[in-house]
Amino acid sequence: MKRKILLVEDNPEMLEVITDELSEHYQVQAARDGIQAIKVLKNESVDLVITDIMMPFMDGFELCKTIKSDVEFSHVPVILLTAKNTLQSKIEGLGLGADAYIEKPFDPELLLAQIANLLDNRRKLKQHFAHSPIAKLNSMAYTHSDEFFLEKLDATIQNNIDDTDLDVDKLARLMNLGRTSLFRKIKSLTDLTPNELVNITRLKKAAELLASDDLLIYEVSVMVGYRSQTNFGRNFLKQFGMSPKDFQKSKRGGKAENK
Incomplete structure (x- = not known):
């Protein structure tokens, strides 16, 4: 289009x-x-x-x-x-x-x-935001209004990241915005739907936990709101080009918790 x-x-x-x-x-x-x-x-x-x-x-x-x-x-x-x-x-x-x-x-x-x-x-x-595990959401802000919005949006998702039912409707309520307005704003800023943004935020948080904490992979998947470790692993690989196990190993000097 x-x-x-x-x-x-x-x-x-x-x-x-x-x-x-x-x-x-x-x-x-x-x-x-x-x-x-x-x-x-x-x-x-x-x-x-x-x-x-x-x-x-x-x-x-x-x-x-x-x-x-x-x-x-x-x-x-x-x-x-x-x-x-x-x-x-x-x-x-x-x-x-x-x-x-x-x-x-x-x-x-x-x-x-x-x-x-x-x-x-x-x-x-x-x-860059979508495919980098460390890129922050507010890196796509072009104005002070954008920065404020993205920081509030990121904080809202992070505070509810273990909620497996977090979707656009619940996110809109938490942000005190209409569903259509929230959808349009997120799509324009990120080229992602709200649900896609929530999923990417989950995966970025998972990357952070895998790199810095002594946690098992299945523990991380639960902490970021995934019901299935298999789906978590598949989505992580698709988003960042490596499996959670390989990512964890690269960040821990070759050692990974593979359960």
Whole structure:
């Protein structure tokens, strides 16, 4: 599926031109001002926002500030696209959390390269988190709002990690968030469903215990919420590329508790 870009531009001709340039590579959703853009963000998953600065009702600066301060979509990268080319304008935009600033008139190739770069950097961070036993959840935070959310989410999962019934519904209740909002936020930040994130967190905690504590493998599997040691071993191997026994051996100088 094409990644979705929200294009916020009040000039109809410019909106059409930019949409034509992007549509070959991305799914483009249009909004005429910041207020419309916020409505879209509240109802749809968006991968990136491109916004003009000079707009009625809510300008690009205010839109960027709103996006970056709202935990529901603070993770979404924002590109400011504007004819204002003063240094102070750039400083203001970047100070509000904008991820890039491109001046009009612009080369479409430059815009496409900037979009690809922002999305690719996020993809690499997500992959590193998923496949590294030691990468922390808050390593994928892009704003203070993201960091606060991820730290609270990680603490909630860790505090309930031995609960074999921990799922998206229970997690949403513990986080005091709606199920849909929680699902969308986690999916956007990590490319994982809440249930997948819970499972990876279980496996990362297991790796920590296997490396540092004098525990048997089956004891660790129970401590991180697995009913079956066989499923635990299979999932650990799939996630980190080695069995719990081999991982434990590598961390204990060749010795492992294989029960």
